[in-house]
Amino acid sequence: METLLATYAIAALAVGAYAARLVIGTGRLSRRLRQLHTQVDRKPEQLPAKRIA
Amino acid sequence: MRARESVRSLWWLIQKDLTRELRAQNAWPGMLLLGLVLVFLLATQINLPLEQKTRTVGGLLWLSIFFAGTLALERSFANERDTGCWQALNLYPVDSSLLFLAKMVVNIVSLAVLEIVLIPAFIVLTDVPLLARPGPMLLIAALGNICFASIGTLLSALTAGLRFRGGMLALLLLPLVTPVVLAAAEATRIVLAGEVDPELWQWVRLLAVFAVVFTIAGALLFEFVMEE
Amino acid sequence: MNGPPVDRCSHVTIAAGAVVACLVLTSLLMIFFIAPTESTMGDVQRIVYLHVSVAWCGLAAMVAMGCCGAMYLLRRRIEWDFWSQAASEVGWLCATLTLITGSAWAHEAWGTWWTWEPRLTSSLVLWIMYAGILLVRSSIEDPHRRGRVGAVLAIIGVADVPLVLMATRWFRGVHPIAPEMDPQMRLVLLVSVVSFTALFAYLIVLRRRQLELSELAAESESSASCASGMPRLSHSQLT
Numbered sequence: 160m161e162t163l164l165a166t167y168a169i170a171a172l173a174v175g176a177y178a179a180r181l182v183i184g185t186g187r188l189s190r191r192l193r194q195l196h197t198q199v200d201r202k203p204e205q206l207p208a209k210r211i212a
Numbered sequence: 213m214r215a216r217e218s219v220r221s222l223w224w225l226i227q228k229d230l231t232r233e234l235r236a237q238n239a240w241p242g243m244l245l246l247g248l249v250l251v252f253l254l255a256t257q258i259n260l261p262l263e264q265k266t267r268t269v270g271g272l273l274w275l276s277i278f279f280a281g282t283l284a285l286e287r288s289f290a291n292e293r294d295t296g297c298w299q300a301l302n303l304y305p306v307d308s309s310l311l312f313l314a315k316m317v318v319n320i321v322s323l324a325v326l327e328i329v330l331i332p333a334f335i336v337l338t339d340v341p342l343l344a345r346p347g348p349m350l351l352i353a354a355l356g357n358i359c360f361a362s363i364g365t366l367l368s369a370l371t372a373g374l375r376f377r378g379g380m381l382a383l384l385l386l387p388l389v390t391p392v393v394l395a396a397a398e399a400t401r402i403v404l405a406g407e408v409d410p411e412l413w414q415w416v417r418l419l420a421v422f423a424v425v426f427t428i429a430g431a432l433l434f435e436f437v438m439e440e
Numbered sequence: 441m442n443g444p445p446v447d448r449c450s451h452v453t454i455a456a457g458a459v460v461a462c463l464v465l466t467s468l469l470m471i472f473f474i475a476p477t478e479s480t481m482g483d484v485q486r487i488v489y490l491h492v493s494v495a496w497c498g499l500a501a502m503v504a505m506g507c508c509g510a511m512y513l514l515r516r517r518i519e520w521d522f523w524s525q526a527a528s529e530v531g532w533l534c535a536t537l538t539l540i541t542g543s544a545w546a547h548e549a550w551g552t553w554w555t556w557e558p559r560l561t562s563s564l565v566l567w568i569m570y571a572g573i574l575l576v577r578s579s580i581e582d583p584h585r586r587g588r589v590g591a592v593l594a595i596i597g598v599a600d601v602p603l604v605l606m607a608t609r610w611f612r613g614v615h616p617i618a619p620e621m622d623p624q625m626r627l628v629l630l631v632s633v634v635s636f637t638a639l640f641a642y643l644i645v646l647r648r649r650q651l652e653l654s655e656l657a658a659e660s661e662s663s664a665s666c667a668s669g670m671p672r673l674s675h676s677q678l679t
Contacts, residue, residue, distance in 0.1 A: 387569045
């Protein structure tokens with residue numbers, strides 16, 4: 160019985176960890192994209208002066 | 213005629229590689245040395261009665277050939293990458309499948325050379341009469357070579373440009389040639405057992421199917437590999 | 441410039457996620473409470489529902505990877521490689537779970553954690569294939585080169601899997617026979633397979649979405665850094 164429960168628990172943990180990574184990673188990327196879009200839409204005068212590398 | 217030109221190109225490509233190998237001796241010495249070291253190590257470890265040795269030697273032989281052969285396979289494209297010959301081959305006005313077949317034939321020859329050295333070495337060190345039935349053994353060796361060479365040529369071209377290419381080739385090749393090693397080892401065991409077993413032909417058929425599938429796959433996929 | 445495209449999909453994604461979660465929950469309830477207890481092995485036999493599901497998903501993911509790889513080679517659109525990458529990761533996860541569940545089963549059925557039984561052997565070979573493909577992919581920087589190499593490896597993998605299955609079966613002298621299964625068990629098995637396939641397919645879709653967003657973010661980064669100090673260049677001028 161322990162083997163059965165342990166097996167299902169391990170599977171749930173593995174899948175859960177992968178899914179959590181996906182959800183968190185996608186959330187971060189969406190936020191970053193939204194940030195970048197607002198940054199790009201601002202007029203040049205509004206942006207801090209930046210040195211061109 | 214196009215067919216005749218193709219055959220001529222193929223022959224030229226094969227000759228070029230074999231000549232270079234015989235003159236510069238890039239891959240064969242290392243391959244043969246590794247093979248002999250493996251045979252020696254394995255032979256010292258199987259200190260068993262002859263009957264049991266006969267059952268295990270087939271697998272050990274094919275593993276030695278696989279590992280030593282991977283060395284030669286890896287070198288078959290590595291040299292061209294390093295000397296800039298890769299780009300020249302890409303420009304050569306010949307179908308990529310012919311390039312693949314040429315390399316595959318050269319690799320088959322390399323594996324045959326390896327077997328010519330390793331099989332007698334095994335016979336001497338383990339007293340197992342591997343060549344008691346030379347006909348079937350030759351068939352197994354020939355098919356095994358075609359199988360290794362087909363998939364090995366494709367993969368070695370693929371990994372030639374990567375970091376850690378030698379390690380990558382062995383890592384990728386090992387699981388993919390599992391059916392070949394299993395089939396060749398089992399077929400060798402049956403041949404050595406001396407029976408006329410229908411099971412032998414089942415394994416030989418598997419080797420044949422593998423050889424056909426991967427020669428065709430290699431010829432078709434090679435153009436995508438050569439793209440760089 | 442249009443608003444970020446990300447929000448449009450999230451409602452559908454959440455709804456689909458809820459459906460998948462319900463399916464998986466239903467199948468788990470059926471596995472533990474509805475499936476009859478097997479006579480010889482007892483409760484531990486319930487591992488088989490998970491084992492068969494993940495084994496099937498591992499194989500299906502390999503086939504999906506091969507098909508997406510082939511589509512990439514034909515069409516050269518990077519989106520196909522995103523699908524291939526996602527399938528390879530989820531496939532590796534499934535292969536790992538197949539080995540774990542198979543090993544647990546072997547321990548309960550035969551008292552040993554490992555045996556060279558054809559299914560376990562071919563699962564191990566599949567696992568190594570996945571691991572090798574993922575390793576090679578991660579070592580290539582250029583996305584199109586990665587797509588090309590990944591596609592060729594995936595196609596070779598798909599061609600090889602049937603041969604591996606045949607060879608390992610014959611090696612142990614086992615010929616495939618459909619096991620006798622109670623009809624209720626068969627039902628639970630079917631539900632498990634369907635729900636776990638849905639789960640892993642959903643994970644693949646999520647992962648592909650993440651890869652796509654990652655690429656969009658990388659493109660936006662380059663246009664944002666240009667816009668802050670210079671007249672904005674178009675994407676084609678940047679690449």
